[in-house]
């Protein structure tokens with residue numbers, strides 16, 4: 566009874582926090598800019614932080630954050646695992662004096678050791694549990710196949726832990742015997758650990774070694790797995806294990822681009838330039854967002870030309886390597902993203918055709 570009351574109070578509190586966050590998201594640009602100013606200084610001055618901070622820099626969002634912080638007088642070190650970013654982003658990092666951190670392993674090493682970052686982080690994590698069965702994760706594996714949480718999870722049924730039927734058919738076969746099902750298994754590993762080894766660990770090691778806490782350019786409006794945490798904890802989060810500040814948490818993409826214009830932020834070439842459409846909407850003329858060019862998260866949701874087609878357009882040699890020559894199958898055959906994409910039903914062959922068609926459309930359809 567008492568437990569129920571406490572749980573309900575906690576739920577109400579969380580709902581209230583999320584509602585308040587949503588109200589702030591609806592405010593205008595000038596409010597959000599002042600709010601970001603206040604939160605950034607509040608974090609800097611918190612007794613447990615006491616000015617010992619750094620900026621974690623990646624793409625345009627966090628480059629804008631770095632320049633925003635400098636513009637309001639917060640001049641702290643900026644670090645990035647730059648090697649993972651596009652060359653034009655690396656050039657801007659250099660220009661701004663961002664310190665380059667080394668990834669702990671290469672992208673190829675991470676894939677060979679842990680598996681392919683494909684589908685989504687959440688789905689990859691579930692498949693990875695199925696591929697690494699232990700007594701400890703037995704309940705989780707049962708929930709992934711059936712949606713039932715068992716004794717530890719209060720015997721709930723139909724939970725979101727269950728993999729969608731489509732991916733169960735392809736990846737659920739590890740539990741065929743134990744669950745009495747008849748699904749397939751792939752001949753490659755899948756993993757959600759890539760970001761951790763390539764991006765997160767080098768930054769958290771830097772934080773540990775220097776005793777500094779990060780400013781990050783995250784925005785809840787971008788969705789993703791951090792959205793909920795941002796809405797619950799707000800811009801500044803200081804707890805026993807975590808200290809971080811996300812002054813742009815309530816920003817929309819439009820707010821971010823407006824601030825980038827106001828601050829005259831050097832926009833890396835991969836984004837093109839920031840322009841305003843006739844209805845007033847701001848956008849970048851090339852990439853809207855960037856990430857690792859070889860990442861497979863979300864590729865199954867993209868239309869062609871998808872990111873791997875674009876990789877071919879930019880760098881055919883790199884494309885060939887990533888598509889065909891990353892790791893070896895048990896029989897020694899070399900394979901790459903092509904094999905993984907075939908397995909999940911995503912087309913990747915003949916990327917040039919995607920661009921031929923675009924040229925024809927762009928050129929007025931003159932091809933006979």
Ligand code: SF4
Pocket residue numbers: 682759760761763764856857859860861862
């Ligand atoms: S964005 Fe994708 S490829 Fe890049 S580190 Fe994260 S999981 Fe790996």
